[in-house]
Amino acid sequence: MTQKNKSTIALIDMQSFYASVEKAANPEYKDKPLVVAGDPERRSGIILAACPIAKKYGVTTAEALWQALQKCPDLVVMRPRMEKYLETSMLITKILESYSDLVEPYSIDELFIDITGTLHLFGNSIKAVIKSIQDRIMMETGIYARAGISENKVTAKLCCDLISKKIDGGIFYLEKDELNKHIWDKPVGDMWGIGSRMQKHLYVMGIRTIGELANTPVKRLQKKWGVNGLVIWRTANGIDDSPVTPTTHAHQKVIGNGMTLPRDFREAWEIEVVLLDLCSQICRRTREKGLMGSVVSMGLGGADWDHPTGFSRQMKLLDPTNVTLDVYAAVKKIFYKHWDRQPVRRLSVALSNLSSADTYQLSLFEDTEKKRAIDKVMDEIKDRFGEISILRASSLTTAGQAIDRAAKIGGHYK
Incomplete structure (x- = not known):
């Protein structure tokens, strides 16, 4: 062919x-x-x-x-x-x-x-x-x-x-012109991009197959889901102008990390320890890429798996940064403002609105350069001797997760 x-x-x-x-x-x-x-x-x-x-x-x-x-x-x-x-x-x-x-x-x-x-x-x-x-x-x-x-x-x-x-x-x-022959008779829930919640809404609208979705007026879908409505309509109709691009994922928009805790964490100091470990990891990765972030995000999940609780919030910084203690300070503000004092099982931290670290704002009121110097020394030691060759003392407490996470990739053992 x-x-x-x-x-x-x-x-x-x-x-x-x-x-x-x-x-x-x-x-x-x-x-x-x-x-x-x-x-x-x-x-x-x-x-x-x-x-x-x-x-x-x-x-x-x-x-x-x-x-x-x-x-x-x-x-x-x-x-x-x-x-x-x-x-x-x-x-x-x-x-x-x-x-x-x-x-x-x-x-x-x-x-x-x-x-x-x-x-x-x-x-x-x-x-x-x-x-x-x-x-x-x-x-x-x-x-x-x-x-x-x-x-x-x-x-x-x-x-x-x-x-x-x-x-x-x-x-x-x-x-592409044979979608009606091979694809449109399939259940709409089988289509790439349709989750269980959206599938239920489509069923209520009388849309049960991919073909029915493809033939639904796009304005009806946009009225309900906005841009996402247009996306699923284009997918059902096989419309896509995006090229195959080797560098698609080369430019990160967010650098983040999260984890499920090995047990319920109830004390604030325990949660602070994990948040500092996460901030250390994402700031190190941000520095490795020569980037800074101006938006700090933090997420928290409760311990009750049957009745999920928690929050996900973000905070705009005055200036972009990749300094661990500056990001940690912002994360703590988010945490104490929104934590409901219930047991915690999942935590996440992220930096977004990324920009080059080649130039940055100096502060007249904080000794940011000292904090940058500490981060630089810790990075150099870890580069030379390994991720856990130098740790903050808090990481060695019963709440610390840095040593365990160093043995994993993507949350799983190497």
């Missing part, structure tokens, strides 16, 4: 990525039901990935590990190894980059590739080229990849999610 005057874009998706990496590393589990899950003892025993065999037993991503074990007592449970998954993701990216310089990571296990300009180098057959990519990923990583191919990113994503993942061979080419 060849195309003229049309873009050729594919979304490459890895099947049960974390579980597939573990099976490739442990061939003895090839024919066994396997899941990757967090540490149950720290109340994070959630299924992060389940292999197809485990899914046949009804095991699903995001359910509790104990529930999965009830469904499948013989389940092989692997602790996540985020470093390994990131390495594998980078290897897959390099495989795609050998076919085109237009490769855009969408997530750790999904990548867009635009082969419009390089297709002729590999034989002009779209499916043959994608099959070659699929085979190389399997050969070099042991992971089965699926691919949706179309004219733009939205239709490639729809194709992959709703067709390619469900057919033998895992590769499908979707013509």
Whole structure:
């Protein structure tokens, strides 16, 4: 199949990525039901990935590990190894980059590739080229990849999610003008970008399929959801002008971090310790990128999982900063203003409205330079000897989380 005057874009998706990496590393589990899950003892025993065999037993991503074990007592449970998954993701990216310089990571296990300009180098057959990519990923990583191919990113994503993942061979080419034939009869809740809450509202509006959404007057959707109404209408109609851009995620808008605590934190001093640890981490990352932030955000979640409580607030600073103690001071103001004195289980901190740290405002009233110097020395020591080579004393208390978090990537053990 060849195309003229049309873009050729594919979304490459890895099947049960974390579980597939573990099976490739442990061939003895090839024919066994396997899941990757967090540490149950720290109340994070959630299924992060389940292999197809485990899914046949009804095991699903995001359910509790104990529930999965009830469904499948013989389940092989692997602790996540985020470093390994990131390495594998980078290897897959390099495989795609050998076919085109237009490769855009969408997530750790999904990548867009635009082969419009390089297709002729590999034989002009779209499916043959994608099959070659699929085979190389399997050969070099042991992971089965699926691919949706179309004219733009939205239709490639729809194709992959709703067709390619469900057919033998895992590769499908979707013509944009054939959405009505292959996509529009699917439930609206299956469409990329439709959450359970929006699905309920669409049902009330009489919209149950993607086709019904596509044929709904866009003004009706915009009246209810504004810009989001236009976005879901464009998605249902396969409209997308955005190019595959390798640098899409190169310019960060927010630098943040959050965590679920190992137990209920009830004392203010305990919560302050964790907030300082989080501020230290995000400010260090901000300094590494040569940036500062002028808006500080803080989020807090209560301990009652059945009746969620908490808040998410932000505060505009007088001047941009990446100084740990300045950000921490702002976070404490937010915390004490909005905390309801109930037990806390989740905390998050973020810096946004980012700008270059090349120039900054000097203060006549605060010794900011001294604080900058302290941060610089701590950064240099951590760069040389490791993340926990120097810590604030508070991080060594029973409330401190810095040492435990240093052993993790994305909240999971390396």
